[in-house]
Amino acid sequence: MDILKQIEQEKHEPKALPDKVYDELLRDILTGRLEKDSRLNETKICQMYGASRTPVREAFRRLEMDGLVEYIPNRGEFVKGFSDNEIEDMMLMRIDLEVRAAQWVIDRITEDEEKDLAALFNYMEFYTKKNDIEKMIDINYAFHRMLYKCAHDRLLERTLTAYQTYTNYCCPPNYFAVNYLSKVLEEHRRIYRAIVRKDIQGVVKAMQQHMKNTAKRSLPNIKVD
Numbered sequence: 561m562d563i564l565k566q567i568e569q570e571k572h573e574p575k576a577l578p579d580k581v582y583d584e585l586l587r588d589i590l591t592g593r594l595e596k597d598s599r600l601n602e603t604k605i606c607q608m609y610g611a612s613r614t615p616v617r618e619a620f621r622r623l624e625m626d627g628l629v630e631y632i633p634n635r636g637e638f639v640k641g642f643s644d645n646e647i648e649d650m651m652l653m654r655i656d657l658e659v660r661a662a663q664w665v666i667d668r669i670t671e672d673e674e675k676d677l678a679a680l681f682n683y684m685e686f687y688t689k690k691n692d693i694e695k696m697i698d699i700n701y702a703f704h705r706m707l708y709k710c711a712h713d714r715l716l717e718r719t720l721t722a723y724q725t726y727t728n729y730c731c732p733p734n735y736f737a738v739n740y741l742s743k744v745l746e747e748h749r750r751i752y753r754a755i756v757r758k759d760i761q762g763v764v765k766a767m768q769q770h771m772k773n774t775a776k777r778s779l780p781n782i783k784v785d
Contacts, residue, residue: 567702578615582622585609589628589641590729600629600637626722647730648782654723655771655784658704661720662751662767664711666760673710674756680706681752688745693735696744701728703748733777740777747773 575583585605588594605616620637623629630640642650669677680703687695704724708717734740747770754762772784 567698571698577611578618581609581611581615582619585619585623586626586628586725587729589623589639590726594639596639596641598639599635600639602637642726642730647727648779650723651727651731651775651779651782652784654720654727655768655775657716657720657723658707658771659764659767661707661711661713661716662755662763663760664713664716665707665755666758666763668712669710669755673706677703677706677710677752677755681748684745684748688741691741693741696741697735700744700748727778731778733774737777743773 585594594600600620602613602616605611606613609616620629620631624631624637628640628642630638632638680699684696684699684703687699701724705721708720711717747766750766751763751770753759754766775782775784
């Protein structure tokens with residue numbers, strides 16, 4: 561399947577109601593629409609998200625496992641969210657894990673995956689030239705997801721996918737900053753070329769610099785050096 565069409569399909573593909581409610585609650589908690597320490601009234605949540613009690617309760621359980629919702633006996637469910645320190649820590653851990661994933665990609669990527677990654681990078685170049693920010697957000701997201709997959713480690717892939725989702729909601733970079741797309745393209749080009757050359761030192765340096773820049777673009781006061 562064409563990678564870009566696959567991205568679009570995944571973005572707009574209808575989801576089962578429990579998954580849809582979970583995703584929307586996750587987004588609203590991490591973006592602050594549902595305020596920290598506020599009580600999640602089950603009836604109101606059902607009305608807000610157009611769902612019955614069963615999928616809402618399932619979403620609550622999943623969010624409790626994520627550490628984003630806390631059940632207090634005799635009181636109910638409360639928004640916990642992430643503290644500023646937890647967000648910074650998560651971004652720093654993501655830097656380390658992204659570097660590890662990139663290292664493993666060098667040794668583990670298959671020929672078919674190399675073709676898919678090449679096609680994805682070509683899309684990145686094309687839509688950067690078009691200055692299509694919306695498309696580039698999707699492709700940037702997909703590029704990293706592709707590397708997680710090519711590292712061939714399920715635990716690492718699951719952890720990095722969660723970190724990516726959390727940080728994209730909690731502290732998105734300023735996509736409209738001057739020369740943002742061209743800077744990000746160049747950072748990804750260095751990563752991609754190092755993978756093609758099987759250059760482990762090169763990919764470590766390129767990914768480390770990209771993720772440090774990503775952290776600074778998202779959290780200007782973070783210390784990453």
